[in-house]
Amino acid sequence: MQTGTVNPRAAHLSLALRHVADATDGISRAGIAARTGLNRSTASSLIDELITGGLVKETGFHKGAAKAGRPATALGLRDDGPAGLGIDVNVDYTAVCVVDLTGALRYKHVLAEDQRGHTTREILDRIARLARGAQQAADADGLTLCGSAVAVPGIVDRAHTKVTLAPNLGWRDLDVTEVLPADIHDGRTTLDNEANYAALSESALLRRHASYLFVSGQIGVGAGIVLDGTLYRGAHGWSGEIGHLTVDRDGPPCPCGRRGCLERYAGQEAILRAAGIGSDAGTSFGVRPTVAVLAERARAGCPATVKALTRAGHVLGDTLAGCLNLLDLTHVVLGGIYRELAPWMSPPIEHELSTQFLGAPWAIPTVQVATYGPEAPAIGAARSVIHDVLTNPLRWLTR
Amino acid sequence: MQTGTVNPRAAHLSLALRHVADATDGISRAGIAARTGLNRSTASSLIDELITGGLVKETGFHKGAAKAGRPATALGLRDDGPAGLGIDVNVDYTAVCVVDLTGALRYKHVLAEDQRGHTTREILDRIARLARGAQQAADADGLTLCGSAVAVPGIVDRAHTKVTLAPNLGWRDLDVTEVLPADIHDGRTTLDNEANYAALSESALLRRHASYLFVSGQIGVGAGIVLDGTLYRGAHGWSGEIGHLTVDRDGPPCPCGRRGCLERYAGQEAILRAAGIGSDAGTSFGVRPTVAVLAERARAGCPATVKALTRAGHVLGDTLAGCLNLLDLTHVVLGGIYRELAPWMSPPIEHELSTQFLGAPWAIPTVQVATYGPEAPAIGAARSVIHDVLTNPLRWLTR
Numbered sequence: 001m002q003t004g005t006v007n008p009r010a011a012h013l014s015l016a017l018r019h020v021a022d023a024t025d026g027i028s029r030a031g032i033a034a035r036t037g038l039n040r041s042t043a044s045s046l047i048d049e050l051i052t053g054g055l056v057k058e059t060g061f062h063k064g065a066a067k068a069g070r071p072a073t074a075l076g077l078r079d080d081g082p083a084g085l086g087i088d089v090n091v092d093y094t095a096v097c098v099v100d101l102t103g104a105l106r107y108k109h110v111l112a113e114d115q116r117g118h119t120t121r122e123i124l125d126r127i128a129r130l131a132r133g134a135q136q137a138a139d140a141d142g143l144t145l146c147g148s149a150v151a152v153p154g155i156v157d158r159a160h161t162k163v164t165l166a167p168n169l170g171w172r173d174l175d176v177t178e179v180l181p182a183d184i185h186d187g188r189t190t191l192d193n194e195a196n197y198a199a200l201s202e203s204a205l206l207r208r209h210a211s212y213l214f215v216s217g218q219i220g221v222g223a224g225i226v227l228d229g230t231l232y233r234g235a236h237g238w239s240g241e242i243g244h245l246t247v248d249r250d251g252p253p254c255p256c257g258r259r260g261c262l263e264r265y266a267g268q269e270a271i272l273r274a275a276g277i278g279s280d281a282g283t284s285f286g287v288r289p290t291v292a293v294l295a296e297r298a299r300a301g302c303p304a305t306v307k308a309l310t311r312a313g314h315v316l317g318d319t320l321a322g323c324l325n326l327l328d329l330t331h332v333v334l335g336g337i338y339r340e341l342a343p344w345m346s347p348p349i350e351h352e353l354s355t356q357f358l359g360a361p362w363a364i365p366t367v368q369v370a371t372y373g374p375e376a377p378a379i380g381a382a383r384s385v386i387h388d389v390l391t392n393p394l395r396w397l398t399r
Numbered sequence: 400m401q402t403g404t405v406n407p408r409a410a411h412l413s414l415a416l417r418h419v420a421d422a423t424d425g426i427s428r429a430g431i432a433a434r435t436g437l438n439r440s441t442a443s444s445l446i447d448e449l450i451t452g453g454l455v456k457e458t459g460f461h462k463g464a465a466k467a468g469r470p471a472t473a474l475g476l477r478d479d480g481p482a483g484l485g486i487d488v489n490v491d492y493t494a495v496c497v498v499d500l501t502g503a504l505r506y507k508h509v510l511a512e513d514q515r516g517h518t519t520r521e522i523l524d525r526i527a528r529l530a531r532g533a534q535q536a537a538d539a540d541g542l543t544l545c546g547s548a549v550a551v552p553g554i555v556d557r558a559h560t561k562v563t564l565a566p567n568l569g570w571r572d573l574d575v576t577e578v579l580p581a582d583i584h585d586g587r588t589t590l591d592n593e594a595n596y597a598a599l600s601e602s603a604l605l606r607r608h609a610s611y612l613f614v615s616g617q618i619g620v621g622a623g624i625v626l627d628g629t630l631y632r633g634a635h636g637w638s639g640e641i642g643h644l645t646v647d648r649d650g651p652p653c654p655c656g657r658r659g660c661l662e663r664y665a666g667q668e669a670i671l672r673a674a675g676i677g678s679d680a681g682t683s684f685g686v687r688p689t690v691a692v693l694a695e696r697a698r699a700g701c702p703a704t705v706k707a708l709t710r711a712g713h714v715l716g717d718t719l720a721g722c723l724n725l726l727d728l729t730h731v732v733l734g735g736i737y738r739e740l741a742p743w744m745s746p747p748i749e750h751e752l753s754t755q756f757l758g759a760p761w762a763i764p765t766v767q768v769a770t771y772g773p774e775a776p777a778i779g780a781a782r783s784v785i786h787d788v789l790t791n792p793l794r795w796l797t798r
Contacts, residue, residue, distance in 0.1 A: 155757070155758065155761075164761065211633075211634060223725070225725070225726075227626075227631070232626070232726075233727070234610075234726055234727020234728065235610060235727050235728060235729045235762075236727055236758060236761070236762060237727070238724075238727040238757065238758045239725065239726055239727040240725065241724040241725065241727075241757050242724075242725060244724055244757050245721045245724060245725070246717065246721060246755070249717070256757060258754075258755060318645065318648070322644045322645060322721070323725060325637075325640040325641075325643055325644060326622070326624070326638065326639065326640065326641060326644070326722060326725065326726075327624075327631075327633055327638055327725075328632070328633020328634050328635055328636070328637040328638040328640075329633065329634060330634045355657075356645070356657060358554070358637065358640050358643050358655065359554065359635060359637045362563065362635070363634075363635060
């Protein structure tokens with residue numbers, strides 16, 4: 001409503017670009033005019049500017065709008081222009097990926113290695129190496145990296161692109177962005193909690209402006225809250241700390257300093273312990289990932305493993321029901337290790353939601369499996385870079 | 400951004416009116432133009448339309464903008480135009496109030512009577528009688544009721560203005576609005592959970608677009624979640640059911656069908672029981688309200704009462720810390736009975752937040768006492784009617 005504070009050209013370019021992006025089956029200049037409410041000559045000149053700037057291309061004739069006369073030219077996003085770099089620094093792996101303007105994954109590299117045996121310097125050097133590799137791959141593919149986003153398992157200070165605290169990495173007040181080669185991030189690096197970025201990897205839900213809770217199981221348990229298609233970060237960017245909701249105040253101690261946190265019951269290591277498997281069995285992304293070991297044993301009917309997963313599902317489901325009693329969301333997405341463990345964890349989760357969610361007699365929430373597994377944070381991070389280009393194309397056009 | 404979908408005149412009228420409302424020290428036509436980004440003749444004609452329509456008045460000369468030449472005319476909201484009717488149907492009282500366009504409370508009537516001994520018909524008749532009284536008071540005061548809003552302790556279906564379930568009133572699928580005399584609500588009645596409306600009574604926080612959790616202690620415990628100055632209702636309007644978050648799965652049974660809900664530890668009757676006071680000591684609003692009995696005994700140093708309040712504070716604080724770990728809010732407002740009991744309940748609540756909220760080492764949330772006590776839902780309900788007029792003045796102007 002503050003019409004005086006927005007640059008109208010920037011807003012109109014973004015509006016036109018957004019309609020090109022949303023029309024997955026192509027759209028004409030006349031279609032952009034009709035959907036934005038702008039007049040045809042304005043719409044046409046905005047599209048010309050987006051084409052010249054390398055964001056939009058003509059993709060042929062637009063079949064949908066065929067009428068008498070010359071067929072309209074269909075428009076689409078370019079897949080050889082700007083691209084986003086996503087980096088995920090997790091406890092037992094580092095992942096990088098490159099996503100183009102259409103949201104397609106163009107490059108992915110995962111290094112499975114437990115960070116806990118390494119110094120901060122070693123971890124940061126590893127990130128820089130992986131980022132450099134992604135940069136070279138993007139170059140070779142004709143893409144231009146226009147920004148990067150780093151996902152970390154902890155609390156971040158987005159305004160100062162600092163990791164405030166990542167207990168499992170031993171990081172405190174650390175500026176991760178400084179280690180990225182300057183020509184890669186072009187001064188445009190953002191930072192967020194890995195569960196927040198993972199939530200942004202669910203493009204189908206985002207496209208229909210859904211509200212959902214993305215719960216990500218790792219060593220820790222995090223959640224990304226999406227309201228009406230927009231990530232809800234909270235006052236400081238600390239929202240979604242579901243892993244430290246209290247299950248039992250007299251429960252086992254947690255590295256966060258409290259007792260009986262959800263992580264102690266439904267985190268990766270807690271499940272392994274309950275299943276009688278050593279936590280050295282593998283990593284999230286290793287040759288033989290931990291989660292694969294769990295899934296394999298559960299499939300083979302190992303009673304201890306099935307019991308451990310069922311119990312973790314009940315505890316997680318009970319906590320999720322509490323979140324829904326507070327937030328009244330229609331969808332829960334199971335990500336991270338929960339994605340592969342869903343065959344055993346979904347039934348107890350759904351049982352808890354149907355008995356513990358107050359609205360269940362009228363509307364049972366949908367529990368669905370995440371589109372991506374452990375690579376979700378890196379993909380969501382890269383997509384957040386693309387989202388910024390779509391929201392503010394003028395910055396790309398005037399770079 | 401969907402510029403094509405909004406009536407520009409309606410949007411501009413709303414924008415101009417909002418700036419008049421926000422400028423508590425008066426604003427001139429030129430000031431409206433400057434703040435909205437509209438040109439001066441457009442701004443001036445919008446203001447003229449709002450003056451003719453009885454929403455805005457000229458209040459004298461505007462001192463703030465004194466320059467050379469003729470002093471500008473200051474503008475303000477009219478306090479003799481449209482007014483909102485708020486009705487709160489609670490378990491042990493019914494309240495009505497009338498609020499004018501400036502947000503000022505112009506009429507209030509509370510009937511302390513436990514509803515639990517009465518039929519739905521009797522309760523509805525009582526509401527109609529109180530609404531009629533408010534109508535007459537508004538008329539006599541030169542105000543025009545332009546809508547009503549009804550607060551209920553339960554789950555509502557706002558789209559169909561129905562109470563889906565209010566367990567403590569024994570209501571299920573009930574259309575409350577039908578009982579209101581037609582000339583009062585003019586077909587414009589809205590419905591919401593009482594904690595949601597109570598949250599809207601905090602005008603100082605709303606004005607600065609704060610995000611906060613308003614927790615309302617009554618027979619039940621509810622919460623209203625306000626994000627960036629807007630009430631967050633959730634997918635079905637069921638958000639904020641904090642009273643049914645689980646404190647202990649093996650705890651005492653709750654009327655909702657679960658066990659160990661927060662209400663069983665921090666609700667009015669649970670506190671009374673723990674303090675050894677019979678629940679027949681009074682009502683929220685009675686001659687000698689229950690909460691006054693508790694406060695009186697606590698002030699006198701009664702150990703059982705102080706212990707009961709301290710314990711309830713710890714349990715409530717622990718649950719609130721969980722809510723903040725999920726939502727990362729900066730403010731918690733203690734409403735309902737917690738307002739008067741804050742001297743004893745705030746310290747344990749603050750203790751829990753400082754130890755159980757994960758972000759506490761960097762930012763301790765502010766715990767503040769609500770502006771209004773049990774009358775908050777009725778005031779917030781009436782203000783929601785006014786908010787609708789400020790947001791959509793065209794509906795009032797073309798009525």
